[in-house]
Amino acid sequence: MKKGVYKVFKLLTLIVVFISLNSCGLVKAINYSFYVPEHGEYEINGKCYGIENQPEERLLITDCGGYINVLISTFTLGLSFSSERIVRTYNNAAKVYLGSKYEGCEISKLTDLGGRIFEIFYTCNN
Secondary structure, rough: EEEHHHHHHHHHHHHHHHHHHHHHHHHHHHHHHOOOEEEEEEEEOEEEEEEEEOOOOOOEEEEEOOOOHHHHHHHHOOOOOOHHHHHHHHHHHHHHHHHHHHHEEEEEEEOOOOOEEEEEEEEEEE
């Protein structure tokens, strides 16, 4: 392979890795940790969830002690997707959480960030 082509290949690979990392759980977890006002651990249906909430807009949900989940999401570049059963479990937990805080909220978008970390956007009727 010629040197110029090899350099372009390395640059493109670096860009793809950067874009992948930007969408994985590590970056999201850091952003939510620093930039949303509500953080807590909640027992829902007998399981502990860590929830970071931007009120009436979006939340990040994982299980309590989600550091392992962040590592899994990071090492797999966010490509370690959960089964339908797991997605349903976290979706239901988010609905219970939202129902306990607000009235008339509906989930508008759920994104599996890999490693059992989910970003959820929601709207509430005020």
